Amino acid sequence: MxxxxxxxxxxxxxxxxxxxxxxxxxxxxxxxxxxxxxxxxxxxxxxxxxxxxxxxxxxxxxxxxxxxxxxxxxxxxxxxxxxxxxxxxxxxxxxxxxxxxxxxxxxxxxxxxxxxxxxxxxxxxxxxxxxxxxxxxxxxxxxxxxxxxxxxxxxxxxxxxxxxxxxxxxxxxxxxxxxxxxxxxxxxxxxxxxxxxxxxxxxxxxxxxxxxxxxLLFAPRHPDRGPQGLPVNRTAAAAGVGRVADREYRLFVAGPRPYTLTLDELRALPQHEVELPIACVEGWSRSARWSGVRVADLLERAGASPEVRVRVVSLQLRGGYRVSEMGHRHARDPLTLLALRLNGEELDPDHGYPARLIAPNRPGVLQTKWVGRLEVLS
Structure with a gap:
């Protein structure tokens, strides 16, 4: 057959x-x-x-x-x-x-x-x-x-x-x-x-x-949900940071004229407020009011030239993007801050207490939290 x-x-x-x-x-x-x-x-x-x-x-x-x-x-x-x-x-x-x-x-x-x-x-x-x-x-x-x-x-x-x-x-x-x-x-x-x-x-x-x-029914993040009304992808606990004690915190700025600042000294510097979004690579974003010290002012004090790049180093012990870099356009932009406060309040640990980077037109994963060091690159 x-x-x-x-x-x-x-x-x-x-x-x-x-x-x-x-x-x-x-x-x-x-x-x-x-x-x-x-x-x-x-x-x-x-x-x-x-x-x-x-x-x-x-x-x-x-x-x-x-x-x-x-x-x-x-x-x-x-x-x-x-x-x-x-x-x-x-x-x-x-x-x-x-x-x-x-x-x-x-x-x-x-x-x-x-x-x-x-x-x-x-x-x-x-x-x-x-x-x-x-x-x-x-x-x-x-x-x-x-x-x-x-x-x-x-x-x-x-x-x-x-x-x-x-x-x-x-x-x-x-x-x-x-x-x-x-x-x-x-x-x-x-x-x-x-x-x-x-x-x-x-x-x-x-x-x-x-x-x-x-x-919103199916999105993984709601822009209003999280500490201080802002979502969080990586918590302080997940990053191995916890809450940094005020008296122990130091910001080290490495450049031609390196220096170190305590948290009180950082708070005593001229403070500026900007409104910028956190825009995450996973798709969510949310604008907020940030206040802190201009990164350009910190670099100028370190004797950095206008065209330098900057490496930002976090205190976190694990996880990706512990270190990020900025070109001179971001580093010198007056909207770029080492932020100490969010929406008028002291940063929550999950948002990077005591200090975090916030810069315009920058992916959220590069808005480094728990900043402990700024390095001027040639």
């Missing part, structure tokens, strides 16, 4: 090229925003040596905007990717699987694109809740796969350009009518996908766009 292999047959407008192109436009836009803002975030956190001194400190809300867009576009891309995969999955059953070198190139690019996209969105979402159930370092791998996905996407667009162009604006030629048993049509599907994108965005974006914080 001869066995015959038959592949599934899919018909209807919900699986055609027009539907895939319509959803693909939205998904491509979300991926483009996510990729560009991700590059900005990576550049801000890990600048190359040649550019470290040139990172701008203004606008002060710049990183808050770009990182908020990065996380929001990544979340919005999730239902879009699922819908896109649903519209094209019948092609997984095409036979023969490879018909020509061009077809093989297309399927290879799609395999890389799908696997990489699922990886990026999954790891990115888990990063927002600070859960890392994998053995590799998140930041470099997420960054590298982002380039891989972008390359695969560009290759896929190049290969599919004729079909994309044919279905970009007009109705697909030869589209089959929907079977009577199918209740939904293309417009209903696109409306449902759009509603899903709007729902997940509305219920999460308030963690960075605070006017919408009342709609």
């Amino acid at each position: 001869k066995l015959r292999f038959s592949t599934p047959v899919f018909t209807g407008r919900l699986h055609d090229a027009r539907t895939a192109t319509s959803i693909g436009r939205w998904l491509g836009a979300a991926f483009a925003v996510c990729f560009v803002t991700g590059l900005i975030s990576h550049f801000m956190q890990h600048p190359p040596d040649w550019a470290a001194g040139g990172i701008p400190s203004r606008p002060s809300w710049g990183y808050r905007l770009t990182q908020g867009l990065h996380v929001a576009s990544g979340i919005a891309a999730t239902p879009l990717l699922l819908a896109k995969l649903w519209t094209v999955y019948p092609r997984l059953f095409e036979w023969p699987p490879l018909r020509s070198p061009r077809h093989a190139l297309e399927r290879a690019s799609v395999a890389v694109l799908v696997a990489g996209s699922v990886f990026e969105l999954t790891t990115g979402l888990l990063n927002t809740v600070q859960w890392y159930p994998w053995p590799f370092s998140f930041v470099p791998v997420h960054y590298a796969v982002g380039w891989l996905v972008t390359g695969a996407l560009l290759l896929h667009i190049a290969v599919k350009a004729p079909q994309i162009g044919a279905h970009w604006r007009r109705r697909s030629p030869g589209t089959l009518a929907l079977p009577a048993r199918d209740a939904a049509d293309r417009r209903s599907l696109l409306t449902a996908v759009g509603a899903s994108v709007g729902a997940v965005t509305l219920t999460t974006v308030g963690q960075s766009f605070t006017p919408l914080k009342a709609f």
Whole structure:
């Protein structure tokens, strides 16, 4: 008896090229925003040596905007990717699987694109809740796969350009009518996908766009919850600091004219107040009033030249980002403070008591807490 292999047959407008192109436009836009803002975030956190001194400190809300867009576009891309995969999955059953070198190139690019996209969105979402159930370092791998996905996407667009162009604006030629048993049509599907994108965005974006914080349901952080009304990612206990005794604290400023300050001496220096956001790489952000000593004043007292970079060293005993560096634009910006107070109150230990860095247009992980040392770099 001869066995015959038959592949599934899919018909209807919900699986055609027009539907895939319509959803693909939205998904491509979300991926483009996510990729560009991700590059900005990576550049801000890990600048190359040649550019470290040139990172701008203004606008002060710049990183808050770009990182908020990065996380929001990544979340919005999730239902879009699922819908896109649903519209094209019948092609997984095409036979023969490879018909020509061009077809093989297309399927290879799609395999890389799908696997990489699922990886990026999954790891990115888990990063927002600070859960890392994998053995590799998140930041470099997420960054590298982002380039891989972008390359695969560009290759896929190049290969599919004729079909994309044919279905970009007009109705697909030869589209089959929907079977009577199918209740939904293309417009209903696109409306449902759009509603899903709007729902997940509305219920999460308030963690960075605070006017919408009342709609927060699924975001891992609420911008108003935490000590002194500000969220915390790493507590003093987790960092191995605890509460630093006032009489034991010393700030050491290393430069051409090094010096040491006690906490009382630091408090006696001219104090300035600024309003700046903490913008976390996980997507949440919140503006607050900070007061303390200008870092530029501390550097000038140490005899530092205007173009120097500064290394900021924390008292924390464990955890990443114990040390951060600032270029001269941040170090000399009058908004950059060694903050001692938050919203008119002494810093909570979880916010970096007795002193922490706060600077404009800077990732939250680089706003070093429990600062014990400032080092002038040549």
